[in-house]
Amino acid sequence: MSRRRQAVIGAATVMGTAAALVAGYAAAGATGLIDVAALATLGVLIVARGAVRGEKPRSVRPKKQRRDPGRRPADFPAYASIASDVEWARMSQRHYEHALRPRLARLAAALGKSGAIDITGPADPDGPGPDLATLERIVTHLEAP
Numbered sequence: 001m002s003r004r005r006q007a008v009i010g011a012a013t014v015m016g017t018a019a020a021l022v023a024g025y026a027a028a029g030a031t032g033l034i035d036v037a038a039l040a041t042l043g044v045l046i047v048a049r050g051a052v053r054g055e056k057p058r059s060v061r062p063k064k065q066r067r068d069p070g071r072r073p074a075d076f077p078a079y080a081s082i083a084s085d086v087e088w089a090r091m092s093q094r095h096y097e098h099a100l101r102p103r104l105a106r107l108a109a110a111l112g113k114s115g116a117i118d119i120t121g122p123a124d125p126d127g128p129g130p131d132l133a134t135l136e137r138i139v140t141h142l143e144a145p
Helices: 003-051 077-091 093-111 132-143
Strands: none
Touching: 077 093, 077 132, 093 132
């Protein structure tokens, strides 16, 4: 584009903007001037955005989820079911009473502690948890229909 053509386009743009500002001031005073100035600024930003050529933005890739390839949630259906029951029980007393509480009672019976479940009481004196045979029996009992 020649320099003369750029100068003519620039002068026409400045004159058009000035004319619009004067017309806005004549029509509604200071409010009209502010309105026309805001619209002129918006127009300048839109034209500038269209005129600026840049490279196409990169697409956003989803985060890679690190999972152990040897284990899937489908491999442990009882765990998924228990986790779901615990989450719902936190939200609703009904879910606690009808889903989680019977499961906890079955778990206590499988552990040989058929009394009331008191999660606020003292820790179990015989260690941090049951042995593997007991765990296997519990999982088998919980996964049974």
